[in-house]
Structure formats: C-alpha cells, structure tokens
Amino acid sequence: MNVLVVDDSRTMRDLVTRELCKEGYDVETAEDGVDALKKVSGFQPKVVITDLNMPRMDGLQLTKALRARPETRYIPIIFLTTESGGELRQAAREAGATGWIVKPFDGPKLCAAVRRVSS
Amino acid sequence: MSADDFTDDMDEIRQIFFDECDEQLALLEEQLTSLTENTGDAEKINTIFRCVHSIKGGAAAFGMEDLVKFSHLFESVLDRFRSGYIPVDMEAVKTFLKCKDTLFDIVGAFKDGGQSYIVAPENVAELDVYLNSGAGSRSENIEMEDVFGLSFAPVKIEIDPPTDQKYSIIINVSSQFYKRGDDIRNILATLSELGQMTVDLDVANVPLLNTIQPDQSYLIWKVLLVTDIARQEIEEVFEWSGDDIHAEIILLTDKIIKTETYLPIFDDKHEELQIKKTVDRKGIATVRVDIQRIDKLVDLIGELVINQGAIQSQMRRNKISGDSFLGNVVAAQEQLIHELQENVIMMRAYPIKTVFQKLGRVVRETARFTDKQVKLILEGEDTEVDRSILEKISDPLTHMVRNAIDHGIEDSAERLKVGKEAEGLLRLRAFQRSGRIIVEIQDDGAGLDPERIYDKAVEKKIIEKGEKLDRDEIFSLIFEPGFSTVAKVTDVSGRGVGMDVVKKSLQQINGRIFINSTKGKGTTFSISLPFTLSVIEGIIFKAERQDFVIPVNNVSETVIFDPAKAFHIGDGKYGYPYRDGYLSVIYAAEILGYRPDGKNQKICFVIENENEDKIAFVVDKIIDHSRFVVKNLEDNYRKIKCFSTATILGDGNVAFILDVEFLFGEILKKESPC
Amino acid sequence: MGKSLVFSLGLQEFSVQISAVKEIKEWSKATAFPAAPSFVEGVVNVRGAVIPLVDMGQMIGVSSDNNEKKAIIFLRNETKVIGFSVTNVTDISDMDDTHFRDLPELSSENLKYFSNGIQSLGERMIFSVNVSSLFEGSLQ
Missing domain, CATH: 1.20.58 (Methane Monooxygenase Hydroxylase; Chain G, domain 1)
Incomplete structure (x- = not known):
C-alpha cells in the first residue's frame, strides 16, 4: 500500500520511511507541499502523512489543496508534527486533516495511525 | 526483507540527522546574519523558526532531551517574534546567534556520543526575557514549565489495572467526518486491535429513500469491546476526529453483559494487510554516500x-x-x-560556506572576549572547494580571524579617536582566480607597523640589526617561527600558535599567503589555494632521461631554448633574454645533480610564481600535456627536496611533480615569496 | 615468537616478522630523486601507490653496492608501506626463543640498531631484523 510522507526534514522522512517499510508499506517522500502535490498523481498514495510547518507550502495548504482535487478528496491525511496547540489542530481539522500525531516520533504509534485510517 | 534489516540503519539515520543539523545550523546562521541587514523579514524568521523546529523534531525522535528542551525554548521565543509580539532588533539577533551557537554545541555534544548537555543559565535567562515580554506572554509561561518540567513527551499513566474490562461504545459521526477522508471502518478496525470486539449496526435513524441526504450520516454503531487496555487509549482512538465523531464509552460490569448477536467484522481485511509485505524504499531524492x-x-x-x-x-x-x-x-x-x-x-566539492560560517562564530566569540565591536562581511561563500582543501584551511583561517580581531581591529574608543566607526569591519572573501581559490581576510584595523615588526624581529634575533629589508620582506617576518607582535600573550590568539604555523599548514596544501597592509588603515591577508589536491594539469618533460611533471599553472610560456643566447652571470648561473628583459636560468638537470652539457637542452619553460617572479627553466624535451593524479610522497615516505608530490605515468613508472615554489625559494636562494 | 620471513642480503640471512610483510615482488628499477640518501633507490608504483624503495643491505651496512637484488619485500608499519630490496627471499620459518641469541659484542652499531638478535636454525644463522627500526632508518 502506498504512503506519501511529506516533511522538510530528511531525518523525519527517513525515520518515517523506515518504520513504514518495516510494516510493508510502499513509501514515497516529498519535501514540502509543492513537492507532494507533484507526486500524488503519479504515486497515488492511499495515505498521506505530512508535517505542518514546511517551506513553500505547509501542511494546511497541502491538505486544502488535496481536498480540493476530486481524485484526492477522500484520501486520509495524517499530520505528524510537534505542534500540540489546540488552535492549529482545529485549523488542520477544518482544512480536512484526518488525524493528528504529536511527535516525538514513535514508530508503532505511527503505524497504528496509518492502519487506523487505511484498514 | 525482514524486520532485522532495519535495526542497523538507525545509526545511519542518526548520522543523517546530524548531517541535517549541520545543514540547518548553517542555514540558520545564514538567515540570522542576513537579518542584521534586513530586520523584520517575516519569511526569514519563519525559515529560522523552521530550522530550529526541524532540529527539535529529530532530536525528540532520538531521545536527545537536552537538545529538545533547548530547541523548544528557542523555538517558543522565535514563535513570539514570528507572531509579531516582539519586534526584531539587533539585540534579539545577537541573542539568536548565541542560541544558534548553543544549539551547535549541544548537537556537537550528542554527536560526540554525549548523553546530556547543560546550557549556560545566562543563555536561558536571555530567552526567558523574551518569553515574558510583550503581548501574549501568559500562555508561553505555561509552556515554559512544560519544557523544564521534563514532560515534553506525554507520559502515559496506567489508570486501570491490566485485567480484561468490557466496554460498550456507541458511535455516531457527522458528515464532516467523511469529508476529512476518514472512514468509520478504520476506527472499528483500530478498536478491534485493542481487544475482542463485536459490533452491532443500528439503522433505526436511516430515513426513507426519497428523503435521504447522500452526504449525511444516519448510522449508529454499537460496539462491545473486551480488552485489558486503559480507557484512555480507547478515547485516543476517537480523540483524533474531534467533534466529528461522537462516542459514548461505558465501562460495563460483569452482570450487565449478556450479549445478543454481534457480527464479527473485517477479519478478511486485516489479513490482506498482513499478506502485503512487499518492501520498496524509493523516492529518496539524494543519496548519501560515505x-x-x-x-x-x-x-x-x-x-x-x-x-x-x-x-x-x-x-x-x-x-x-x-x-x-x-x-x-x-x-x-x-x-x-x-x-x-x-x-x-x-562530488567532493563543498562551498567554502561551511568554513566561513564556522568563522562567524569565531568572530563573535573573539569580539566578545576582547570587548571589541566587529561586523563580519562574507563574500563568495558559494565558491566551491575540494574537501581535501576545505578540511585543511579551517584551522589556519580560524587563527587568522582571531588574530585580525585581537591584534588588528582596535577597540571602539581607539577607533573613534582616530576617526573610524566604532564598529570594526572584517571581510572574508573567496573567489576563483586562474584556477586557484583565493581567500582574503581583510580588516580595517590599525594595520601592520613595519618599524615595530622590524624591531621585534631584531629583538627576537630573527634578523640582524641594520639588515636591509623592503616592506614586503618586513611583513613576511611575522611568519617566522617565534615571532609575535604582541608581547603579552592574550587568551584569544596567543595560544602558542603563531603565524608561522598558519603559513606551514597552508604550504602543506600548496597554499600561499600574502600580506597587504597600510598603517592605520588595515590589513589584508590573501591566501591562494589550489582547487583540489588530487589532480593537476601538467606538462610532462624529460631531463637527463628521466620524466618529470610541471604544473601547467606555473608555466606562463614555453619557448625554444637557444643555448647561444644564454650568458654567464657568475657562480655558475646563467641569464637568458626574455621579452625586453632577462631571466635567471635553471636547468632541470641541475636539480638532479647533473651538470647540463648544453646540447640536449632544447625547451625553456618560463615559469612564474604567485608573486609574478619569473625564471627560465630549461628542459630537454616536452613529452605530453595531460592531467595527472597527484600522489602524496608523505603517505609512505617523507618530504623530498624540489618535489612535494609525484604521479604515475602510463608506463607504470613514477614521475615527480615539480614544486615550483621550491625552485623560486630554494634554488634562487631567496626567501620564499610571501 | 611466531613466523618470520627469511631473506638474504648477499650471503647473509635475515628475517622479519611475517605479520609486517605486505607483499613480495620481483625487483624493478625505481624512479630516483635528487638528494636521496644513498640507500634509497627511489620510488616505485605499486598499484597506484607511490612507495619508497630502500636497499636494505646498504642501509644496514652488511652488503656491498653490487649485490644482486632479485626481490622487493614490502613491509607495513603503522600507516606507511616501504619496499626493501633484498638479494633473495628464502623461506618462512618458525622462530623460537630457545635458539635466539644476542648479537656478538663487537657487532657494528648499525647492525645493533636494526637487529635484535640471532636465530640459529640448525647450521643456519639468521639475523632477526626489527621492523620499526627499518622504518625509522628509511625515513631519515
């Protein structure tokens, strides 16, 4: 199953990729929202995991953009971020985020989340 | 691929994290320094914030708590600037730079295998001031406690004893739930992982077909879950979806449970997931290679x-x-x-930026130490240099920058007295010139005082009193071992390392250093470096039946040698006409200890050093012009007179590469040109 | 004491510990360089590395200039590799303490510097050569 991981930090991309690969997912990565939008049509992910704060296009804008496109309207989007503030969370929810995981990064928790939105 | 394959690459990712930290810190520095000139650029602050944020994220993943704590604090402060609560001023930028240095140190500590790092209290105090000033500071105070109460990662508290409990969960969802790409089946599947689950679907609310609204949700799920996990974790499953889902969780006592017909669900789906274990790691845009x-x-x-x-x-x-x-x-x-x-x-080339940015810190620290005001200007940071060179110039440059501030730039009072700005200028510049990299370190300080240097050199017995030297020769005395312009050893530059060491380490990489200084106006040190140490373009020539290589950079012209035109100038040396002047002649055979017979010598290279001194270098024959892989003689042997390196020719034999600077220095019996 | 490589310089046999031996090659002419010590023949190329070639007999001072040189023994000490030309490589022998003797009192200072004793193997008499001394001597 295809999962698109969007994060401007290579460390996070690698960590997430590593965890998901362990579970047998096919992972594609993108550096920010712009990059992600470029990759969704080709890769056709079943789940998108995204960071919130990224250059060029952040997670909120990405979510809105994905929700606006017919082919990605219902794709589950999980935010993986250190932001725990309620306001941002609400903003993400309103933008159309499916789930929200607060870092620190926890592999099993992440995989559970992906299963949770994709099973 | 088994799960085991992933256990080892954690170290690799850790390494990537450190690499990324370095990149983020470099970017941070770049952005912060540009803030000085362009205060209040929102996008810059956001980038700065993101750098710190990235470091924090990775640090948390690797459990580097002290790094998380400090970057979180720094980030919180930055956030207040980002939100416009506090305007950015020079003081703030200074604080940020200090914080960046602290981050650098913490990262360094962890990189070196450390487990913890104690941040200087004044650094935290400085940040605290920002956290508590301006509008909207209350909420941040709470976060502060978070940071230093060590509870950044939420701690799971076991409330219920780990025995099986039975829960009844009644779920209904709003239409918004589906719009966010979620699916009730996901939640049910997640719940089913928590324990033994049975689900009943209540369709009582579904209206008649003609009144049904397609985007509305009318269903109610009634779940019975038998599990040993805490209630909290069940709540977490729903927490995600916020107001879009309503779940009523009731802990049932044994007597209430008397289940009717519940349908087991999604077992097949679950299996599907288990089977699909193909692993494909793709989409990593850059490849990291050792x-x-x-x-x-x-x-x-x-x-x-x-x-x-x-x-x-x-x-x-x-x-x-x-x-x-x-x-x-x-x-x-x-x-x-x-x-x-x-x-x-x-692939091995790096922008010189990596070294320059380290120097930014050196400048700040030295300025702080000597209580001077110094503004650093960097130019040509993107000039690329081979790693082999880059590694070797960091120390000499550090020393020279320290020197420039400690000995060159005057303190503010002194500067104002002589009509300069209170703030001293230090300019670091890198650029390419004729195949070499030039790095300049320029200060607008007091400049070198030739008389003082001369007296000092006499006092230190480096020269004899009364010896006649021109200005450049006097300046180059500071590179003599044992020379130091300041009698008092300062904490900053007087660490027993003199300019002689700087010069030696630069010479080892084929670098040369020049001084240009005007008393009262400032000093410029120029360093000329090769791009790489591993390949040179050279001309292979023959002398006394042996092959040699001369770097093409040093050859300004090749002419046919006419022995009849060479004339004796005493001491067995010869002169040769060239353009409208005369050059000293060196026969390649002389280097080998032969006495040239004047018959075989057919070709003359006009060779030139960095000072544009020229000599006529006479050889027997030119063989080829090519690129040569440089082999360091010191790898297995030691330095050799005339040749610092060698190469291997097509026939497998070794040929020495001529050290032109050596020719100028040693054979002309003149002090090395510097 | 472990295994040692036995070789000859002229008619005399010598040995070095086998662990320091990197490679043995047929002797070939080196590229000479000016101002080299008389016992340094020059440098040779061994698969891309430039390695100095030292006439061991001359350095130790036990053989005359015109000794036949048939082999080069490449030794490694720490990070450096140096080639030593010798008359011939004989065999590999086990060395043992019971047959190890000090050098005679009147041996030359040079020999004492490079060798730490004599191993007797039946009729044969083998000077044991110290690798780190060889390197120190060569790099002078």
Missing part, C-alpha cells in the same frame, strides 16, 4: 587515467596513428575518463 567511498572512486579513476596513459604510450610505441579507428576510440575514451574524473571530484 565520503571514503567517493575517495576510493577518485583513486580508482586515477588508476583508470594511468591505464589510459599506458594505452596511449603503447600506441605511440607501435606507431598507431591518432587518426586511426583505434586512435579515435582511445581519444574519445580519454575524454570520457576526464569528464568522469571531474564529476567525481566535484
């Missing part, structure tokens, strides 16, 4: 070049023309190998 592997690649291509030479010399021996089919193929191959070599060497 630098040793690239070095190995450079070496191998070096051997390829040597082999190529062997083919060509064999062709010459067998009189195979370059125009033949074979000749063309071999020539094409040579071109390919050269391109390959260039590309691989470029």
Whole structure:
C-alpha cells in the first residue's frame, strides 16, 4: 500500500520511511507541499502523512489543496508534527486533516495511525 | 526483507540527522546574519523558526532531551517574534546567534556520543526575557514549565489495572467526518486491535429513500469491546476526529453483559494487510554516500587515467596513428575518463560556506572576549572547494580571524579617536582566480607597523640589526617561527600558535599567503589555494632521461631554448633574454645533480610564481600535456627536496611533480615569496 | 615468537616478522630523486601507490653496492608501506626463543640498531631484523 510522507526534514522522512517499510508499506517522500502535490498523481498514495510547518507550502495548504482535487478528496491525511496547540489542530481539522500525531516520533504509534485510517 | 534489516540503519539515520543539523545550523546562521541587514523579514524568521523546529523534531525522535528542551525554548521565543509580539532588533539577533551557537554545541555534544548537555543559565535567562515580554506572554509561561518540567513527551499513566474490562461504545459521526477522508471502518478496525470486539449496526435513524441526504450520516454503531487496555487509549482512538465523531464509552460490569448477536467484522481485511509485505524504499531524492567511498572512486579513476596513459604510450610505441579507428576510440575514451574524473571530484566539492560560517562564530566569540565591536562581511561563500582543501584551511583561517580581531581591529574608543566607526569591519572573501581559490581576510584595523615588526624581529634575533629589508620582506617576518607582535600573550590568539604555523599548514596544501597592509588603515591577508589536491594539469618533460611533471599553472610560456643566447652571470648561473628583459636560468638537470652539457637542452619553460617572479627553466624535451593524479610522497615516505608530490605515468613508472615554489625559494636562494 | 620471513642480503640471512610483510615482488628499477640518501633507490608504483624503495643491505651496512637484488619485500608499519630490496627471499620459518641469541659484542652499531638478535636454525644463522627500526632508518 502506498504512503506519501511529506516533511522538510530528511531525518523525519527517513525515520518515517523506515518504520513504514518495516510494516510493508510502499513509501514515497516529498519535501514540502509543492513537492507532494507533484507526486500524488503519479504515486497515488492511499495515505498521506505530512508535517505542518514546511517551506513553500505547509501542511494546511497541502491538505486544502488535496481536498480540493476530486481524485484526492477522500484520501486520509495524517499530520505528524510537534505542534500540540489546540488552535492549529482545529485549523488542520477544518482544512480536512484526518488525524493528528504529536511527535516525538514513535514508530508503532505511527503505524497504528496509518492502519487506523487505511484498514 | 525482514524486520532485522532495519535495526542497523538507525545509526545511519542518526548520522543523517546530524548531517541535517549541520545543514540547518548553517542555514540558520545564514538567515540570522542576513537579518542584521534586513530586520523584520517575516519569511526569514519563519525559515529560522523552521530550522530550529526541524532540529527539535529529530532530536525528540532520538531521545536527545537536552537538545529538545533547548530547541523548544528557542523555538517558543522565535514563535513570539514570528507572531509579531516582539519586534526584531539587533539585540534579539545577537541573542539568536548565541542560541544558534548553543544549539551547535549541544548537537556537537550528542554527536560526540554525549548523553546530556547543560546550557549556560545566562543563555536561558536571555530567552526567558523574551518569553515574558510583550503581548501574549501568559500562555508561553505555561509552556515554559512544560519544557523544564521534563514532560515534553506525554507520559502515559496506567489508570486501570491490566485485567480484561468490557466496554460498550456507541458511535455516531457527522458528515464532516467523511469529508476529512476518514472512514468509520478504520476506527472499528483500530478498536478491534485493542481487544475482542463485536459490533452491532443500528439503522433505526436511516430515513426513507426519497428523503435521504447522500452526504449525511444516519448510522449508529454499537460496539462491545473486551480488552485489558486503559480507557484512555480507547478515547485516543476517537480523540483524533474531534467533534466529528461522537462516542459514548461505558465501562460495563460483569452482570450487565449478556450479549445478543454481534457480527464479527473485517477479519478478511486485516489479513490482506498482513499478506502485503512487499518492501520498496524509493523516492529518496539524494543519496548519501560515505565520503571514503567517493575517495576510493577518485583513486580508482586515477588508476583508470594511468591505464589510459599506458594505452596511449603503447600506441605511440607501435606507431598507431591518432587518426586511426583505434586512435579515435582511445581519444574519445580519454575524454570520457576526464569528464568522469571531474564529476567525481566535484562530488567532493563543498562551498567554502561551511568554513566561513564556522568563522562567524569565531568572530563573535573573539569580539566578545576582547570587548571589541566587529561586523563580519562574507563574500563568495558559494565558491566551491575540494574537501581535501576545505578540511585543511579551517584551522589556519580560524587563527587568522582571531588574530585580525585581537591584534588588528582596535577597540571602539581607539577607533573613534582616530576617526573610524566604532564598529570594526572584517571581510572574508573567496573567489576563483586562474584556477586557484583565493581567500582574503581583510580588516580595517590599525594595520601592520613595519618599524615595530622590524624591531621585534631584531629583538627576537630573527634578523640582524641594520639588515636591509623592503616592506614586503618586513611583513613576511611575522611568519617566522617565534615571532609575535604582541608581547603579552592574550587568551584569544596567543595560544602558542603563531603565524608561522598558519603559513606551514597552508604550504602543506600548496597554499600561499600574502600580506597587504597600510598603517592605520588595515590589513589584508590573501591566501591562494589550489582547487583540489588530487589532480593537476601538467606538462610532462624529460631531463637527463628521466620524466618529470610541471604544473601547467606555473608555466606562463614555453619557448625554444637557444643555448647561444644564454650568458654567464657568475657562480655558475646563467641569464637568458626574455621579452625586453632577462631571466635567471635553471636547468632541470641541475636539480638532479647533473651538470647540463648544453646540447640536449632544447625547451625553456618560463615559469612564474604567485608573486609574478619569473625564471627560465630549461628542459630537454616536452613529452605530453595531460592531467595527472597527484600522489602524496608523505603517505609512505617523507618530504623530498624540489618535489612535494609525484604521479604515475602510463608506463607504470613514477614521475615527480615539480614544486615550483621550491625552485623560486630554494634554488634562487631567496626567501620564499610571501 | 611466531613466523618470520627469511631473506638474504648477499650471503647473509635475515628475517622479519611475517605479520609486517605486505607483499613480495620481483625487483624493478625505481624512479630516483635528487638528494636521496644513498640507500634509497627511489620510488616505485605499486598499484597506484607511490612507495619508497630502500636497499636494505646498504642501509644496514652488511652488503656491498653490487649485490644482486632479485626481490622487493614490502613491509607495513603503522600507516606507511616501504619496499626493501633484498638479494633473495628464502623461506618462512618458525622462530623460537630457545635458539635466539644476542648479537656478538663487537657487532657494528648499525647492525645493533636494526637487529635484535640471532636465530640459529640448525647450521643456519639468521639475523632477526626489527621492523620499526627499518622504518625509522628509511625515513631519515
């Protein structure tokens, strides 16, 4: 199953990729929202995991953009971020985020989340 | 691929994290320094914030708590600037730079295998001030406690004893739930993982078909879950979806449970997931390669070049023309190998930025230490240099920057007295000139005082009193061992390392250093460096039946040598007319200890050093012009007079590469030009 | 004491510990360089590395200039590799303490510097050569 991981930090991309690969997912990565939008049509992910704060296009804008496109309207989007503030969370929810995981990064928790939105 | 395959690469990711930290810190520095000139740029602050944020994220993943704590604090402060609560001023930028240095240190501590790092309390205090000032500071205070109460990661508290409990969960969802890409089946599947689950679907609310609204949700799920996990975790499953889902969780006592018909669900789906275990790691845009592997690649291509030479010399021996089919193929191959070599060497090239940015810190620290005001200007940071060079210039540059501030730039009071700005200027500049990299360190300080240097040199017995020296020669005295312009050893630059060490370490990488200084106006040190140490373009020539290579950079012209025009100038030396003047002659054979017979010598290289001094270097014959892989003689032996390096020719023999600077320095019996 | 490589310089036999031996090659002419010590023949290329070639007999001072040189023994010490030309490589022998003797009192200072004793193997008499001394001597 295809999962698109969007994060401007290579460390996070690698960590997430590593965890998901362990579970047998096919992972594609993108550096920010712009990059992600470029990759969704080709890769056709079943789940998108995204960071919130990224250059060029952040997670909120990405979510809105994905929700606006017919082919990605219902794709589950999980935010993986250190932001725990309620306001941002609400903003993400309103933008159309499916789930929200607060870092620190926890592999099993992440995989559970992906299963949770994709099973 | 089994799960085991992933256990080892955690170290690798950790390494990537450190690499990324370095990149983020460099970017941070770049952005912060540009803030000085362009205060209040929102996008810059956001980038700065993101750098710190990235570091924090990774640090949390690796459990580097002290790094998380500090970056979180720093980030919180930055956030207040980002939100516009506090305007950015120079003081703030200074604080940020200090914080950046602290981050650098913490990262360094962890990189070196440390487990913890204690941040200087004044650094935290400085940040605290920002956290508590301006509008909207209350909420941040709460976060502060979070940071230093060590509870950044939420702690799971076990409330219920780990025995099986039975829960009844009644779920209904709003239409918004589906719009966010979620699916009730996901939640049910997640719940089913928590324990034994049965689900009943309540369709009582579903209206008649003609009144049904397609985007509305009318269903109610009634779940019975038998599990040993805490209620909290069940709540977490729903927490995600916020108001879009409503779940009523009731803990049932044993007597209430009397289940009717519940349908087990999604077992098949679950299996599907288990089966699909194909692993494909793709989409990593950059490949990180151990630098040793690239070095190995450079070496191998070096051997390829040597082999190529062997083919060509064999062709010459067998009189195979370059125009033949074979000749063309071999020539094409040579071109390919050269391109390959260039590309691989470029893989090792780094912008000089990495060194410059370290120096930014040196400047700040030294300025702080000496209580001087210094503004640093960086130019040409993107100039690329081979790693082999970069590694070796960091220390000498650090020392020179310290020196420039400690000895060059005056303190504010002194500067104001002589009509300068209170803030001293230090300019670091890198650029390319005729195949070499030039790095300049320029200060607008007091400048070098030739008289003082002269007296000092006499006092230190480096020169005799009364010795006649021109200005440049006097300046170059500061590179003499044991010379120091300031009698008092300061904490900053007087660490027993003198300019002589700087010069020596630069010479080791074929670098040269020049001084230009005006008393009262400032000093400029220029360092000239080769781009790489591993390949040179050179001319291979013969002298006394032995092959040598001379770097093409040093050859300004090649002329036919006419022995009749050489004239004796005493002490067994000769002069030779060149353009409208005369040059000293050195016979290549002399280097080998032969006395040139004047018959075989046919070619004269006009060679030139960095100071534009010229000599006529006479050889027997030019063989070829090519690129040569440089082999360091010191790897297995030691320094040799006249030659600092060697190369391997097509026939497998070693040829020495002429050290032109040595020729100028040693053979002309003149002090090395600096 | 472990295994040692036995070789000859002229008619005399010598040995070095086998662990320091990197490679043995047929002797070939080196590229000479100016101002080299008389016992340094020059440098040779061994698979891309430039390695100095030292005439061991001359350095130790036990053989005359015109000794036949048939082999080069490449030794490694720490990071450096140096080639030593010798008359011939004989065999590999086990060395043992019971047959190890000090050098005679009147041996030359040079020999004492490079060798730490004599191993007797039946009729044979083998000078044991110290690798780190060889390197120190060569790099002078």
